[in-house]
Amino acid sequence: MTMPLVNEAYLNLIPYVPGKPIAETERELGISGCIKLASNENPLGPSPLAVQAMAEALRNVHDYPDGASYYLKQKLASQLGVASDQLILGNGSNELIEMLVRTCVRPDEHVLLGECTFVAYKLAAQAAGRGVVEVPLTPDLRYDLQRLAQAATAQTKMVFIGNPNNPTGTYVSKKELDAFFDAIAPDVIVVLDEAYLEYVDASDYPNGLNYVKQRERTVVLRTFSKCYGLAGLRVGYGVSDPTLIDYLNRGRLPFNVNSLAQVGALAALDDVEHIERSRRLNSEQRTRLTQELSARGFAVAPSQANFLLVDFKRNGGDLFNALLRRGVIVRPMVGYGLVQSLRITIGTREQNDKLLSSIDKEL
Numbered sequence: 001m002t003m004p005l006v007n008e009a010y011l012n013l014i015p016y017v018p019g020k021p022i023a024e025t026e027r028e029l030g031i032s033g034c035i036k037l038a039s040n041e042n043p044l045g046p047s048p049l050a051v052q053a054m055a056e057a058l059r060n061v062h063d064y065p066d067g068a069s070y071y072l073k074q075k076l077a078s079q080l081g082v083a084s085d086q087l088i089l090g091n092g093s094n095e096l097i098e099m100l101v102r103t104c105v106r107p108d109e110h111v112l113l114g115e116c117t118f119v120a121y122k123l124a125a126q127a128a129g130r131g132v133v134e135v136p137l138t139p140d141l142r143y144d145l146q147r148l149a150q151a152a153t154a155q156t157k158m159v160f161i162g163n164p165n166n167p168t169g170t171y172v173s174k175k176e177l178d179a180f181f182d183a184i185a186p187d188v189i190v191v192l193d194e195a196y197l198e199y200v201d202a203s204d205y206p207n208g209l210n211y212v213k214q215r216e217r218t219v220v221l222r223t224f225s226k227c228y229g230l231a232g233l234r235v236g237y238g239v240s241d242p243t244l245i246d247y248l249n250r251g252r253l254p255f256n257v258n259s260l261a262q263v264g265a266l267a268a269l270d271d272v273e274h275i276e277r278s279r280r281l282n283s284e285q286r287t288r289l290t291q292e293l294s295a296r297g298f299a300v301a302p303s304q305a306n307f308l309l310v311d312f313k314r315n316g317g318d319l320f321n322a323l324l325r326r327g328v329i330v331r332p333m334v335g336y337g338l339v340q341s342l343r344i345t346i347g348t349r350e351q352n353d354k355l356l357s358s359i360d361k362e363l
């Protein structure tokens, strides 16, 4: 055969490596009682209101979902103060990242990224066969927005800014983002990924929706996977200008958000108490873990999210495996070039106790 089997772009594509599942770890190591602090999931679980709503909706799974996600969009629109046609729902915000690149970035254009940011941005560009330009973060692991704006060329079509950023947990301030928007050409689509918005305490944190109001080619991405505790349902959303949303919808799979996900997310939006409890626990434990780990001499990046990037100043892969044997799953950072660091999701008080005592026994 002379015809290549697959698209050129797929020849060197490296798949996304998810956090190691609890069941797999327990099976492989022959242990039980593992805790997973590897995927930034909500340690309090899903909203009870969402669980109840989905249980009732189970009897209707023979029906196709509402392809337009009408009720979920209505509720989101009213909560966010935007119009329904400014919203698009995705199979997780991950799908929206992929859709944005596929829909907007032409073969001669590229995507501008920070180094050491969410790997899904780069994977989306690579799968679409589009180029990527990466700009280093600052030495204290924050987006260097000045440098990012300077790196933009006439071929730059889209830029992703995770705020807060994964895997560093750091954020950019309103002042920094204002200056970035002043410096970047209006042609560039700026995607503000706010997956961890609910966890932010910083008073100078900029709400991305304010930029969507003022500038057409701006997109805000949010998700139900983190603070809302619904990662398994796969639902996230994007907010932007109706024209861009319309184009995204043309290429969207008809039933990309399943019926249980729609019902669960809708109910979760009403569960203010669950969000508040999740936020409070995280904020408290984030302060505690940052202090405890810093006191042990490790470098902890200042986090506004529900995880910490910790430089343990020794081989991160070895420590990852040692913690695994003690039943604590965290995230190695070799893929990001941070060979001495681990990313640790902030758990419940008890989970964090186990994490700290496991670290103490190892080191």
Ligand SMILES: *Cc1c(COP(=O)(O)O)cnc(C)c1O
Binding pocket: 040, 091, 092, 093, 094, 095, 118, 162, 165, 166, 193, 195, 222, 223, 224, 225, 226, 231, 234, 235, 236
């Ligand atoms: C977890 C995460 C997401 C959300 O992914 P989903 O597909 O919605 O589960 C998006 N962006 C970043 C930076 C994340 O860390």
